Amino acid sequence: MLRLGQQIRLTRREAERFAEITGFEPVNVNTLDDLTQYIEGCKKHYWGVSDETRFLHHLIDKELQAALGTLIEEKASAPLPSGSTVVRLAVAGTAAGSGAGADCGTGTGAAAG
Numbered sequence: 001m002l003r004l005g006q007q008i009r010l011t012r013r014e015a016e017r018f019a020e021i022t023g024f025e026p027v028n029v030n031t032l033d034d035l036t037q038y039i040e041g042c043k044k045h046y047w048g049v050s051d052e053t054r055f056l057h058h059l060i061d062k063e064l065q066a067a068l069g070t071l072i073e074e075k076a077s078a079p080l081p082s083g084s085t086v087v088r089l090a091v092a093g094t095a096a097g098s099g100a101g102a103d104c105g106t107g108t109g110a111a112a113g
Helices: 012-022 032-045 051-074 086-091
Strands: 002-004 007-009
Touching: 007 032, 012 032, 012 051, 032 051
Parallel strands: none
Antiparallel strands: 002 007
């Protein structure tokens, strides 16, 4: 993941991995907030308490941590700005219907299966 301030860009491999895991392309994911909305939308689309659902959520979280790990490793010598830690990003709440364009629940940007 490349980052400049709040702007981010997923690498091609990261975008492919998210699409492979979720079935949805991470389109219009340009900020950390967009990434949070994308992840939350995917988890809402695949909701439930079954072992399969929990495992899918685990895979999504693991891929998010891998993407953010790259970000954290690049900034290891400097303190992370507020809002960029794995825990805060994973639980940050966003208003529904913000129009980010990457909501897995709407089916926009769905990957070909």
